[in-house]
Amino acid sequence: MGITKTDLFTENQNEIAILAKAIAHPARVAIIEYLIKVNVCICNDIVNELPLAQPTISQHLKELKNAGIIKGNIEGNAICYCINEPVFYKIQGLFGAILPIQNKCC
Amino acid sequence: MGITKTDLFTENQNEIAILAKAIAHPARVAIIEYLIKVNVCICNDIVNELPLAQPTISQHLKELKNAGIIKGNIEGNAICYCINEPVFYKIQGLFGAILPIQNKCC
DNA sequence: TTTATATATTGCAATATTACGATATAGTTT
DNA sequence: AAACTATATCGTAATATTGCAATATATAAA
Helix, strand or coil, rough: CCCCCCEEEEEHHHHHHHHHHCCCCCHHHHHHHHHHHHCEHHHHHHHHCCCCCCCHHHHHHHHHCCCCCCEEEEEECCEEEECCCHHHHHHHHHHHHCCCCCCCCC | CCCCCCCCHHHHHHHHHHHHHHHHHHHHHHHHHHHHCCCCCCCHHHHHCCCCCCCCHHHHHHHHHHHEEEEEEECCCEEEEECCCHHHHHHHHHHHHCCCCCCCCC
């Protein structure tokens, strides 16, 4: 199989999973961290920053963009990327919202 | 390939990625939410709660345990599962720590 | 308009993930 | 001990992910 049965879970559970999956690769974590550091940059800056080939970076950027975590605007012949703040705050909200635990199990 | 080049990234970046990957499946999100709700339960409760086969649940539990998000203690012939609080708080810390954004890009 | 720069897409190989039936293991009850 | 309950592991099929070379596309500069 290898196919996730998304229809068996709630929309919220799937949303959390999709956002988490977008972050579930060190290169994408690095991209996010870099974007936060420099605020705005073009794709080529990221290619120069990370030790991965340009098509690989492009692919990771696409996944981050699909998840809504970053956005990119055309600027001349380059593309200006930045964090998509609302979604980013949503992520922090999602993981924060799970919070109240009170288990005295093991 | 299909293999993540973890050696090219920092330990912190890899750690965030590993924790995010553990959450990157709706079934595992559902398990976490359930464990938070009931505090403590045995594996079979989760099998009854979720619409997936027992070996599939067992596999997801293993991944959550490997990531350190949950822990399980033998209790008779059953296994008592619960959230591993320190790691759980760490997750919230990690995603919270990325926070300060100030981009006026697009 | 040729050349250079920036990014995306395609195609492919290697590996990982998801899901589950069948089966193994181990404690519990009868 | 035999039967039952709870969980893990094995094996396998289907699909997804990762990474990159080659190539396409599109704007900019010369």
